[in-house]
Each structure stands twice: as C-alpha cells, then as structure tokens.
Amino acid sequence: MTARDWFTKAQNENFAIGAFNVDNLDIMRAICEAGRKMKSPVIVEFSAGEVGYFGLDNIKDLIENAREEFGIPILLNLDHSKKVEDCLAAIAVGFDDVHFDGSELSFGENVANAKKVVITAHANGVLVEGEMDKLPGSSEVHSEELDFELIKKSYTDPARAAEFVGATGVDIFAACFGNVHGTFPNQPDLDMGLVSKIREALPNTFLSMHGGSGIPAVQVREAIAAGKIVKVNVNTEIRAEYRDALDEGLSENPGERVSYKLASDITGAVAAVVEGKIEVFGSAGKA
Ligand SMILES: [Zn+2]
Numbered sequence: 272m273t274a275r276d277w278f279t280k281a282q283n284e285n286f287a288i289g290a291f292n293v294d295n296l297d298i299m300r301a302i303c304e305a306g307r308k309m310k311s312p313v314i315v316e317f318s319a320g321e322v323g324y325f326g327l328d329n330i331k332d333l334i335e336n337a338r339e340e341f342g343i344p345i346l347l348n349l350d351h352s353k354k355v356e357d358c359l360a361a362i363a364v365g366f367d368d369v370h371f372d373g374s375e376l377s378f379g380e381n382v383a384n385a386k387k388v389v390i391t392a393h394a395n396g397v398l399v400e401g402e403m404d405k406l407p408g409s410s411e412v413h414s415e416e417l418d419f420e421l422i423k424k425s426y427t428d429p430a431r432a433a434e435f436v437g438a439t440g441v442d443i444f445a446a447c448f449g450n451v452h453g454t455f456p457n458q459p460d461l462d463m464g465l466v467s468k469i470r471e472a473l474p475n476t477f478l479s480m481h482g483g484s485g486i487p488a489v490q491v492r493e494a495i496a497a498g499k500i501v502k503v504n505v506n507t508e509i510r511a512e513y514r515d516a517l518d519e520g521l522s523e524n525p526g527e528r529v530s531y532k533l534a535s536d537i538t539g540a541v542a543a544v545v546e547g548k549i550e551v552f553g554s555a556g557k558a
Pocket of ligand 1: 351481
C-alpha cells in the first residue's frame with residue numbers, strides 16, 4: 272500500500288497515523304518496536320537537522336532494513352523542509368511524502384515553491400504536505416506561558432486554505448486550530464469547530480495535525496473525528512522521554528562505558544510513549 276492508500280484507509284476508518292521524529296537510532300528502533308507490538312502503521316520522519324545528522328542515503332537504507340525486520344508498514348516523511356531542493360533530494364531517494372513548509376514566505380512565494388515540489392513529487396508518486404499558517408512554538412518543553420490571543424492569529428482560514436490547496440495541488444494540508452509545537456504549562460484547547468470547517472473547505476485533501484505532544488488524548492481523538500485527520504506529528508514527548516531515560520541510565524550505571532548497553536532500556540521507555548500515541552490515534556491493529 273502506498274502513502275495515499277494508507278491515508279485514504281485512515282480517513283475512511285477514522286484513525287490517524289503517528290508521524291514520529293527520528294533523532295537517533297534508539298528512537299528509530301523504539302518507533303518500529305512500538306508499531307510492531309501494536310500492529311500499527313507508523314510514519315518515521317526526519318527534519319532538516321535530522322537529515323543532516325543521518326544523511327539521506329543512510330536514512331534510505333535504514334528504512335528499507337526496518338521494513339524487512341519489523342514487518343509493518345513504515346512510511347518515510349521529510350518533516351518541515353523549508354527548501355525546495357531538499358524536498359527534491361528526498362523525493363529522489365524514495366521518501367513517501369515530503370512536507371514543504373513555506374509558512375514563513377509570502378502566500379505567493381509559498382504557492383510558487385510548493386508547486387515546484389508538487390510537480391516533481393507527483394511525477395514520482397510521492398505525496399506533498401503544504402503549510403500556510405506558521406504553527407506557533409518549537410519542539411521543546413517550554414516553561415513560559417502561551418499567549419492565547421497570539422495563537423488565534425495562527426489559526427487557518429478555511430477559505431484561504433482552499434485557495435492554497437487549489438493553487439498548489441498539495442495532497443496533505445497542515446491545519447492550525449489551536450495545536451502548537453512543543454508543550455506548554457498552559458496548553459491551548461483545540462478548536463473543533465474550526466477543524467470541521469477546514470475539513471469541509473478541503474474535501475479532497477488529507478489533513479495533518481502538528482504538535483501532537485501535550486494535547487489531552489480526548490481532544491486528539493475528537494480532532495481526528497471532527498477533521499478526519501490522518502497524520503499526527505509527535506516530536507517533543509519522544510525527545511523528552513529519550514532524554515529522561517538517558518539521564519536515568521547514566522546515573523544508574525555510572526561506570527558503564529559501552530553506550531549500547533544502555534540502549535535497550537532507553538528504547539523501551541521511548542517505545543512506551545509511542546505505543547500510547549498509537550492507542551490514542553486509533554491505528555493499533557490496522558497494519
Ligand atoms: Zn511540525
């Protein structure tokens with residue numbers, strides 16, 4: 272099944288597929304182990320920084336090997352790419368979808384660049400995710416409070432979203448309706464009315480929800496149902512769990528010099544977080 276087949280199935284069967292950022296090999300294993308245990312498809316995704324760390328050719332081999340080893344559908348996504356050429360490079364090595372993030376550009380420039388990515392992607396059977404409204408925050412555990420009025424300014428305007436999708440031909444639209452990157456002491460509520468309106472305005476487009484960390488499970492489930500969201504991005508909670516488990520492993524084994532001997536506990540801890548997300552997204556048992 273292709274990425275399009277999987278997203279169509281998710282839309283029809285009211286579940287979302289988790290898109291989990293891969294920071295390192297332990298996290299990669301954790302995502303795959305969780306997917307296998309839960310019999311769930313997973314999306315592994317790499318940001319520009321993560322691509323820089325691994326290298327595209329290594330990522331390609333890593334995914335091929337993992338598909339064979341774990342026997343579950345593993346989709347490969349380029350996360351928040353701000354450069355057209357980086358999207359084209361990912362398409363060339365066989366990514367399943369690429370997220371061109373032109374949200375910092377003017378509407379016109381964003382459309383022009385997204386279109387370039389779409390042409391090459393579609394010629395290669397690859398899906399493109401577009402983003403128009405800059406999602407607030409960054410993938411960290413924030414200690415400062417969020418300004419809710421500022422967040423509302425990032426909300427997607429459904430009519431403008433329809434214009435963007437019509438002009439670019441992107442397959443997936445990153446919707447903003449109260450979701451933010453990272454976790455905050457005062458997490459905003461998702462606007463279910465707005466995500467329903469975005470859904471209605473984009474009848475032939477898949478919707479994604481970034482910032483899947485820190486949102487209460489009940490709201491995530493409601494948003495998946497109201498917006499027929501098929502992809503939920505999760506980064507911060509994975510990174511936070513990894514760091515906590517690493518700290519614990521180091522303090523409990525002060526004399527250990529072989530880092531891979533700490534890996535299985537860390538992988539287990541991160542896998543538990545991923546399993547929890549798979550449960551909430553409703554993708555367990557779908558693989
Ligand atoms: Zn994101």
